[in-house]
Amino acid sequence: MEVHEAVAHEDESQFATEFTEYREKNVRLPVEHYTIHECMLKPLLNDGGLLTGKRILDLACGNGHYTRQLKDLGCAYIRGVDLSAPMIDIARKIERRDPKGIEYEVNDVVNLSSSQQSYDLVTGFYLFDYARDRDELLAMVRIISNQLGEGKHFIGIIGNVIAGKKMFDQRKYGVTREIKDPLDGERIPDGTEIVVTLYDEHDQPTTPFINYYYSPSTYEQVFREAGFKSLEWVPYQYDKNADDYAFFDDLINRAPSIGMVAKK
Ligand SMILES: C[S@@+](CC[C@H](N)C(=O)[O-])C[C@H]1O[C@@H](n2cnc3c(N)ncnc32)[C@H](O)[C@@H]1O
DSSP states (O other): OOHHHHHHTOOHHHHHHHHHHHHHHOTTHHHHHHIIIIIIIGGGSOTTSSOTTOEEEEETOTTTHHHHHHHTTTOSEEEEEESOHHHHHHHHHHHHHSOOOOEEEEOOGGGOOOOSSOEEEEEEETOGGGOOSHHHHHHHHHHHHHHEEEEEEEEEEEEOTTTGGGGSEEGGGTEEEEESSOOSSSOOOTTEEEEEEEBOTTSOBOOOEEEEEOOHHHHHHHHHHTTOSEEEEEEOOOOTTOTTHHHHHHHHHTOSEEEEEEEO
């Protein structure tokens, strides 16, 4: 598939189906789940290891992969929002099959209006990679800030902007990134288009899509501008006692993605 087709995302349904299959089976999941649950969410859980009573907003929720995991942690209310109607269709289908009380909405994050009741936690796993320029990134982060109560957190995952070009070749782990218009040198300017290809469990490429790069300092400035007091980077980690730790060694050292925890 040509990259310009991917940019247009002509067949969103196909992408949603492929991504859903990929989501359940990709080899990187143990690392991503461990990082999110053990390194990012854990400090926000109560003594029982739950999110009891919390109101959560999961942005760019896709098919609801993490929305369901958050709901399983006992929150009182959770809403998943995604731009893609086919992704939300899949999320709702799963909700009908196995009702958890999750609400889903098709919407662009930048069009969300402030909720009457603020949220205790906003999540965004692979949201900011889609901001086409700094203004859109700032608009997304401002919306998140407006949804959160004072002292509350945002947690998210994005492409590993700290590793720079080292994050690109992760073929062994079923994902590659390629700069669309090759650059000289190591510096990647803000707004650079990156073609991301995920590989399915048969090691076949799925529909490529475009992400946009912003430097760590741009993220830090944008979060400050939007009213956050802190932004902490959380490198991918993996359970040191896991049997297949050796397989993930390279991944941890040159991780394709990175976590972020911000406090308002
Ligand atoms: C790589 S998927 C990740 C989905 C989910 N968070 C997960 O980790 O399984 C990225 C999602 O971001 C959504 N997205 C991109 N830009 C968005 C925007 N401006 N508003 C809402 N959703 C957006 C896409 O439709 C896609 O479903």
